[in-house]
Each structure stands twice: as C-alpha cells, then as structure tokens.
Amino acid sequence: MSDSESAVETRPQGRRRLERRMILDAGAAFIDEHGLRQLSMRQLGAQLGVEAMSLYRYVPSREDLLDGIVEVVLDELSDDPDVHRVPTDGWQDYLVRLAHGLRRIALAHPLVFPLVATRPPEAPWIRPPLRSLRWIDSFLAALKGSGFGDEAAVAAYRAFSSFLLGHLLLEVEAMGAEISPVSTSEPSSETSTDLSEYPHVERLQEQLSEDRSAQEFEESLENLLERLATLL
Amino acid sequence: MSDSESAVETRPQGRRRLERRMILDAGAAFIDEHGLRQLSMRQLGAQLGVEAMSLYRYVPSREDLLDGIVEVVLDELSDDPDVHRVPTDGWQDYLVRLAHGLRRIALAHPLVFPLVATRPPEAPWIRPPLRSLRWIDSFLAALKGSGFGDEAAVAAYRAFSSFLLGHLLLEVEAMGAEISPVSTSEPSSETSTDLSEYPHVERLQEQLSEDRSAQEFEESLENLLERLATLL
C-alpha cells in the first residue's frame, strides 16, 4: 500500500530493521534516562529489541557510538528555529541565539553534556561545545562578515567556547548532583558534613545553594559580548 | 628499636605494606602515564606489586578510588608555595596566584584533569575545579576580608570556577588531542579531512591551530578581575 509512496528506499514493513541513526538516538535517550555508566552494548541492544552484536554492523565500537551520540545531540542545533546559521540581525544577536541554543541542549540532556565536554576532539582547534566543522565555519563567517578581522574572529571563537563550556558544564553538574543520590533515601539527617571548620561556607551555605544559573549565564554572556566588541 | 621513635604507628620494615595514600598516588601516576581507560583495579594492583583485591582494604570501590585521586591531585595546591591561603597582597593577587596554581596542576596532569572537571560533586555548590571545602572557605574568606559582601563573594566564587573550568578543560583537551593518535603512525597525508566545504575554517586553519592558551588565560583572568572589582 504505502510501499511506493516514497521514492527513496524506505522499508516500512513490519520486519525489524536497524539503522545507524536510530541506534544513536536510542543511545542518547538511554543516557538521558539511565546515565552513561549503565549504557552497555547489551543494554542498548535490548532497548532496541536486538542482540548486542547486531549494533556492530552500524557502529564500529562503543567509542564510536559515544562520538556518534554526541554528534546527534549537538545536531539539535540545526533544528532549533531560534538559532540562525547566518547573522541576520548582527553578530551579537547571532552569538546570543547560538549560546542560548547550546544551553537549551545542555539542559535538555544533562547526562549527555559531560560527554560533549570531554570526548577528545578530532583536532585541537575543534573545541567543545561547538564541535562541528559546520558550526565553527558558520561562527567564523558570521564574525568575519560583521567586520571582525581574522585574528579577532579566532579569538572570539576561543573565548566563546571557553565561556560556554565552563558555564554549561557547571550547570548540568549542579543539576545532576541534586538528583544523583539514588532515591534521596535519607533526605534530612546527617548526610550533611560538619561544616564547623569552614565558617564562611557554613554561614553562606544558603546563598551558595541558590540557583542563579540563568542570571549568571546572561550576565557573563553580556560581558563576553562587550569584550568581543572591543576586538572590532 | 625504631618502633618507639615515632609515636604514631609508622612501620618502616622491609615487609610490603600498603597505604591508602600510596594507592591514590599510584593511581594518579598511572592515569598520567596511561590514561583513565587503562586504569583497572588489577592494573593498579600490578603497578604496586599486589593483587587487585588487596586494594579494597583501603579503597571501598573504583569510584571512590577516582574521587580519591582527584582529591590527591588537587591537594598539590596546598604544597604550592606560590599559592597563598590568605590574601597577604590583596584579593587580586590572591586570585591570580590561585588561578595559576590550578592551571599548573591541570597542565601537570592533563589526563587527570577531565576527572577533576566531571566527577559528580558532593553538593551542588561544590564546583570544580576548586572542589575542596577548605579552599572554598579560603576563597570566601579572602574576598570577604577584602571588602566584598556576601552576595559578591558568592558571585565571585561562581564566576571564578566557571572561568577556570572552561579554560583549563579546553587547554588540557587540546594537549591530549595532539598526543592521542597512538604513535602518529601516519603523520602527514590524508588524516586531515577535506575542508573545502568550510572555507573559513580552511583559510584560518593555521591561526586556529596556534597555541595561545597562556595569553588567553592571562587576558581572561585580567578581565575577570575587572568584572569582580565592580562588585566591590
């Protein structure tokens, strides 16, 4: 019935069929739900209703699987309508949208983001979290086209990466730290260490625990834009 | 004979003896040399001339081993004569010394640092890379004693952590990326991807590959200090 509907060879029959893309998606979803530690080839295979070894037809190794998961998650940037590939409203708008898009990804996948941050990049100048050549090129093009020189565009790329990586990694780790204790079995009593030796920490504990991530992010981003403007 | 020399029970006999501290040190050294992936209980035991299970008398699990390694490596801060626990020459000098001390640690242990950056902290407000209560308290005390208010000191702690984490993690990852290909077996030819689709990256490849880490670090640190000064 629907076999001839699509010209390209889709095979929507009831028979089980695997695709690299669905493996990577399932892997990302699995980490989102259970964390990286739990992700094994066998577990992921089970999630897809398949034996572990079947995955190897589409993924050369677990390491490549993880790289692929990072790539897939980061590709959500391209589908984000609020992130523009070209700076239609100036470079500052471009950078703000890009930064917010990446923050959205980090917050949507807090257990995957440490992987984005720490997977060894293919080249030393491919910096997390902006790990794809396409986006790096887009970034450099946007700044070059807005009057930045070569040196300035490269410096901006580095400063932008560093700012985002620090902020987002700390933010997702703080999220994880609040959830991690398996089920908050003993929520109240003596989980807290004795802080009497650290009077400032003790006194400021409440303020330290407040979540100011969003404001901090905006303020630091604002500051970054001002710094970059001086490179023009 | 020498038994009574030291009041605490040191046991310097020739017999093999294990200590938690030497396990952690050996673990850090092992990661420095072979990377985290290679570190297993059996390998680490072998390095110490001991069976794997012996380590469990001093370390409850591999996870705790990793936490301990992070702690030990970070403790080098306390032995660094250029880092002061109290701000004898003003808060800016204090922060600069602290930042440089942490950068020295990161560069001395590039394969351990990602662990420092990503191990889940015990509380959400214990932020890498300054992960110890003692140093957090020292930090807050230094700023409070220099005229910062409570809010400002906490904000400074957050900004400082974020800045350091981003910079240092990117720096050690760039180091690793240059070494990682197992022995640079095919150093010249077609390892490099085709960049013709990414003209800006291609044109700026040389500048992107330059190592400006040191200058960037100093400049960003300088900028951070200026920002923090406005909180006073």
Place this chain on the structure above:
DNA sequence: GTGATCCGCTTACGGTGTAAATGCGTACCG
C-alpha cells in the same frame, strides 16, 4: 607460647567489549 588481629591472596560470579562463525529471511535471477 598462644591467641587475636591484620591484611594480602585465592577463588568465584556476573557483566563488559568485541572477534568469528552460524543461520535465517528476503530479493534477485533463471
């Protein structure tokens, strides 16, 4: 000497990544 205690070793189990061989369902070709 003699018992207790410490502490490294041995053994064992379930889980992991993955190489290699196996076998089944489908699609093409006559």
Place this chain on the structure above:
DNA sequence: CGGTACGCATTTACACCGTAAGCGGATCAC
C-alpha cells in the same frame, strides 16, 4: 516457480572487568 546469493541478526567464545566471600600466614599483645 525454484534456486541461489546475500544482507544482517544471532550464537558462541574469549579476555578482561569490578568486587563478594573466605582463606591463611605473618605480626602483635600478653
């Protein structure tokens, strides 16, 4: 329609992993 080739999931196998449990010899207090 019958055969055959092939694509792909499965099965089997192996070395290695973290670690629970019990063993046994050296060391200590008395």
